[in-house]
Amino acid sequence: MSAVVKGHYGAWASLALLMAPCTQADEQLLGAGYLKSYGLWQDAVAPVSAEQWQWQNSLRLMLDYFPGARWSLQLHYELQPVYRDKPTPSVADGSPFSTLNNSDNRYRIDDIQNDDDREEDHWLLLHNLDRLNLRYSTEHGDLTVGRQVVSFGSARFINPTDIFVPFALQTLNQEYRVGIDAIRYQAALGDFAQLDVGAVIGENAEKANSGAFLRGRDNWRGKDVQGVLIALDEAWLVGGGVETALGDFGVWLETAFVDAEPAHYWRHSIGSDYALDARWVLMLEYHYNGAGAGQPEDYAGLLRLQPYQRAGVYLLGQHYLIPALNWQASPLLNVTASGFFNLQDDSCFISLAAERSWSENLYSDVGVYWSAGDSLEPDPASATLQFGSEFGTYPVSLYASLRWYF
Template sequence: MAIHHGHRILPTCIFLFCGLVCINLAMAPEVFADTRISGSLKSYLVLQDDINISGRTILENQTQLQNGIRVIFDHVQEHYALEVHYELSSVLRRLSTNDISLSTMPVQREAYRITDRDGTLASQADWAIFGNLDRANIKWQRDWGDLTVGRQPITFGAARIINPTDVFLPFNHQTLNTEYRIGVDAIRLQRPLGTLSELDIGVILGPDADPNVSAAYMQVMVHAAGNDLSMTIAQFSNHELLGVGTQSAIGQLGFWFEVAAVSGDDSYMRLSTGVDYAFNEDWLFMVETHFNSAGAESANDYGQIRGSAPFRRGEVYLSGRRYLIPVLSWHLSPLAAISVQSIINLSDRSAFTSLTATRNVTQNGHMDVGIQWFTGDTSNFTPTFNLQAGSEFGDSPTVVFGSARWYF
């Protein structure tokens, strides 16, 4: 993408400077015995097709260069550990709309952070720079367990693809950079209950630590007779969640099951279950089914439910009710792999499919190329210019991407 305007020099210079800093850190990653600085450089070139409904262009095609630098500081002592992650990212774009974001970018929400002053550091019509203090926590390690205070990732779930109990800022299905889960501000106690068993209790704080927008949870994980069992209870945004899950084996098949019921102003239930099978050391197949009672049976109702609380908070991002999700992975070599995944809406017969190829080019360098495409009935305008929805995925534009990642 050519740079024609002087104001683009700013993001370019910032990233060149940060890149030089990262190279220096890579040459000497250990500051002293118990402290380490590491991180990554990532760049995504994303091309998104236009969106047309009834011959009208709703959104023109877009091209973006998404760059990111994450610096990780870890300090470990006998009884405590300190962790800080800071991510600086930029977006250079060529498009004709005012929206700098694409659906492939992680969504940064203010929920479950006491304060988040970084956000957009600088922006113009065709570029923006973002800052994100994604981790900042201290962990006390004792015989009775670990106590972690500060910004940290918190994830739940036994399922492989869609986790019904995972309600604290999960990634959506189109996000490309999913290596690090978005950090939340929490106080967390993890106490071992035996071999591979644990009690996990936490409080997650929202903006200004307001109890009305904060959350609390307790999860018990038990390993028994070769099975991993979990039970989760949580309270968030005037809602209560009760969930259970298991991971096990049935012969040569891996098996998982997870269900969560949420009660409150918007009550709903979600369930995921599936199996995987390794044909050999190179080929792996898995299939998961997902039920989402927060969704709708008819495409005409998708617009209404997308404005409901579960969608606004982010724990639900699929609009339909019943899904089939097959995945096939092929390891061409120890350094290269190809995977294909589809999310099929069984109600309206639309589908989201992604094909990704990954290769290690150096010890610390990786490259990816891929495509996301969508099938299904498209929407149309009636003679009175009312929008008649076609399907969940039918209107979504094709996305082609390539990425380079380097770790230090």
């Protein structure tokens, strides 16, 4: 299978190479990466998907080049061969049936063009040029140009201020956030204070696909606080967050208001964590999603709206409770469990996973995604399928993985 690199993205590479200074005596080249393999089984969800098996693989190569004390060039490339016993385009389209960490070119000037996902193909090959950026560092701050991570937030599970391609719940490989194209300056204002300003340049460098952001953060009387302002073409966001400790409890609050004409909505996350002892940590978060709907029959219409297309919203309801538990069973074995409960339609999404370390570079995982709720239901009036609940459409999934780092 082939991949074609389009012209605009080649410009990023050319710019990075032209701006990089000449080789110096103190230059350094660092390489790393990983190989991951996931075996996945998904149950049928009538009437839209059959039971299926998948074999997902990922090779990530990472290079960091330091020509001198102030300059650095970063490159990450990921190749994902995927085998499915029942070919279906939904494996890579971000639907509830997809567990892949897909690149999304809405906030990329241009991108590698993957082959079409045809229904008759059992094999799918995905390419992702996930990082390509040049950084210039001084004692006052860092200027980064190119493909990089831009993420914000104080909450642990759902971040109202984090709108640039967040992970979906069912994504298996969540180790690296998807890179987007941006020009960014992070200024150090003190020991803990930082000003972060930048422009995100989206598909074809069009104004409709681009945006700008400004974030300030500091530590005030032992509390980590931050404020965020984001401007998109037809929307803007203002928000912030705080993280602190109340006795033995860690506490966080994050909130954002979005004006996306004609929609205006708030999103909030508030939560706490508590170490029961040296091995057990309990977390609980409440999330309010003002962009969502109160009734399942209104869910389908949300997916066409700006918050779900451009502003990083993916939950369909309004009120959620998210408990989580982490158990360090031994120095080599860690077990985590979490649940997303939609408090209005009585559906839930449960995740249980165990990680085993076999050596410094070799790990394995086993896990299950389990959901409960009403599935898709036929609507006689429109002759279409309607949501019976949010998480009732998610298939039960079992997986096992092996990860090797180099």
